Amino acid sequence: MTTAVANTQAQAVQPLTGRIVALLAGLAAIGMLSTNIILPAFPLIGEALGVSAREMGLTLSSYFITFALGQLIVGPLADRYGRQKLVLGGLAIFVVGTVIGGLATSLEVLIAGRVVQALGVCAASVLSRAIARDLFEGEALARALSLTMIATAAAPGFSPLAGSLLSVTLGWRAIFILVGLAAVVLAFFYVRGLGETHPADRRAPHSATSVVLAYARLARDSRFILPALSMSLLLSGLFASFAAAPAILMKGIGLTSLQTGLYFASTVFVVFAAGMAAPRLAHRHGAGAITILGIACAMAGGGLLLAGSADPSLGWYAISMVTFLWGMGLANPLGTAIAMGPFGKEAGMASALLGFISMGAAALTTWLASVLTFAPVTTLGGIQLIACLVAMVLFLLRGRSG
Template sequence: MSGQHQAVASNSVMATQTGTQLTGKVVALLAGLSAISILSTNIILPAFPDIGQELGVSSRELGLTLSSFFITYALAQLVFGPLADRFGRKRLVLGGLSLFVVGTLVAGFAGSLDMLIAGRVIQALGVCAAAVLARAIARDLFEGETLARALSLTMIATATAPGFSPLLGSLLTTALGWRAIFVMVGIAAIIIAFFYARGLGETLPPERRTAQSVPQVVGAYGRLIADGRFILPGAAVSLLMSGLFASFAAAPAILMSSMGLSSLQAGLYFAATVFVVFAAGMAAPRLARRYGSRTVATVGLTTAVLAGCLLLVGPSNPGLGWYSLSMVTFLWGMGLANPLGTAIAMGPFGKEAGLASALLGFLTMGAAAITTWLVSVLAYAPVSTLGVIQALVCLVALIMFFSSTQIEKRAARY
């Protein structure tokens, strides 16, 4: 980090062994890189009726704009990770954000569904670099407890973006039309790129970079998958996050169709849930210092399982109060477990931070694609479907994380 950054360290809350300090500026940049990807994922949902009317397609056909984004996003991460380990973070971040802006222009000027999908694919190709490298940059700069805190604060932005984005998308569509959504996210990407280049820049010096051939990259991914220190907590975090995406996919049917909320009311509801994520993200590192990261993450996963069970034992058409109880319970558990589990998975792999972050992102988006698809196709009451999915994926996540803890304890004994 530059001397200018060290001067900002008066606002620092922690320092690592490398001397880099976790300042408000660093947190804001990491959060921006992470949040722009999630923001661009579902901000267009409230605009589906307007887009469909103008382009002459159904809302179901517009679902392709989401699935194409998810699939491209998941697969592209596997490429950006090793490239970032070889060429450094800065070129990949700025190049990815530039590509995202190009995709935003294509989508914003789209006159057909095919052009809109093409724009969304280009968007996903570019923005996934920012999301992958936000975690890798955090691992470059921090370790241990400070890494957990950095990821906690970044997670707040990642988890709150889908809470605010439907509301923001609804307001922009109502006031300026659906194309204004793409103008807004494009401007946001340009601002993030500017402040990243000026304020953070390259975090992986040349001596720490690794150049690998395609077979070596495939082998490195294979070793990560086979390493219980990574794959068990990493898969647990991915499954947990897939429960969050499932809740957003089910929300329109639950809140608007079943409970009669308007799109604006539903947007305000999700915006209100952001405060739960914020509180949990702030509490996670403090609780981890006192009780240990693994203990707190285990409690968080158990809490998330309980949230799914609340939906299963309650009425099939619950009132807003019961549904909110489950939602708050899940978000609190997720807010505790996600940053700590991510830090545990990434911690031992500083030299392969790009690869590890890419694989973790792939697992998360892959799991999210499956759970959101299940929410859409299963012909059961939306609340029951969401309850089964959340309870099941979080229970599997809890088992996997518990297994990783046992492996860690056995390794410590020897």
Template structure:
């Protein structure tokens, strides 16, 4: 199944067979599967003030729509992974997208904050299958440098979701109201489901599927947690991403309430950040080919840590220039470290890619829930809390990855 050059064919039962290397169609579909969860989160950020007014809650309380999503997403993935290894990718991806659509339209009709949170929880249950299995599908199809390239190109495309979705959300919120944002996301999920079935379909043939008991599944997760080749890069990547999620939660307060940008200006700001991630994603595989994936990943973590430290060292109410400097540095570091770290985490575990991807997603979303909850804590300047959260998370990531880079006496799998 793993291959490096050519095109993709399809068997009579709809199973995707990769007869070659990366194609634009595969990358776009993988990116769409990975991006829909970010789209559903970031598109609503500019509408937080309007949602708060209509639901009669404090804007800061809407942080619960983020943390509840991340917590549900984290635990649901632990179930999706083994199910996908047993029954294949196609059923889980399509079924998950349909559940996500139901949650999306529930949220669109929410009349209270509790109803909105429930809609977000249903969304998370469904969309986690698309996100976690995007990594597993990539691992099904590719390995080595091809896998690293696939992760990097997917990340570049995925960056358009958190980058451009606030701008789209601002325009839709102004023209049609915040409920239209959820309707738009639901329609996008339906389109992705159709294109997935036609464009990729099944990538895990029956011969490679594994049916495990609950005890065996738990044992596999335990083995992954104790395997330094998995847990150390997985923790490093997840801690880094928790800093990004923290910035999602803090940015509306920083840019709109603090600096005074309008929702449209904030949308444009987010859109401009896409190009930072785009450039870093293009640079990552090239730098990795020249210097090695591990040193480049460590460099990215260090850059992201310095970015968080800038916010801690700067004023409690930073101006647009200071905040932008920190944001650019963090996104550049994240753009280097995330795809390479993900590829390093997944590469040794092709036979259990679903479980490995699920565990990685659990760590990422679980730590993301903690970081967004921390940002929602009242009484402290958002910039300072964001800086502390990002620098602390990245410092821990650097520690984990430095240990990972040390020579190991662990026998090869």
């Protein structure tokens, strides 16, 4: 046990390395990989299962709801029993859900598989932030979260392209084989390269009552809840764009499945550039100021989408989304670091509550994007604009309360 503590303390003072970034990125990204990789295959899956594209949207909202609720359980367990058991157990459950989804012959079974997937993979996602907080503080934490966020954005960006290629060449069930293999590989390298980062002397023996009280304290603490709500609303605009993309890009603009995948892949570079710029700009101008700038930029992107035609060209849609993604890429890692920074001992619970709020907001906006009867572009632009406006107000209130 002493050796484990010494290793963890040594890691905490080491510079951020490519190995740690890769592992954190993998943990954060696998949940998003399994979210978006099936989007281009919706028409094929719907045809195979005899359901409409709108009904296929239930596979997203059910995934997000389960993901959100599961994190509330994972966080306290990880603070009590350590990170490694929860990460590996979660990835094993994810593989089981992947098998169920890959063998599905009805929408109900597919949704069940997606629910089991989400229940397992939420552990990897929520604990990627907690592990980063275990190992780093201050600017190093912000940089770690920025690089992790790039991977989190890259997964939903590149995964539709992978999903499109797989569904066209090998069939949609091959998609589930790919994500299952990715989970197995990630578990192997996690054990070999990182392992436990939350030593026994820092663990909290939470009871059910203490968990509820701890979550209540976090929810009342303006240092956490205001930036957490703000970043969750910002991300909800991104998830809404995922839900609306098939209708806008494939039905509206007329892109093929492969072209839609290429579009998503191209947007990754915007988030990559913003994520790389965020820590440097924060070092010069302050994390709070750059977060506000990012929210404002994302709000402008939603406004452009709403102000344009209900049947936009690919160029106008791309400009609007690039503006939104650049702002989100600046604000999200810095705002997340601001929310989690003061809560090192409760990093698991803070990350879990942040993840719950984020996925809850995502479930709401993806549901709205699916059920509102306005033109898809109008719906998406309105969601992004309103979400960013409320996010800005909440983040500014944090400055006043601080």
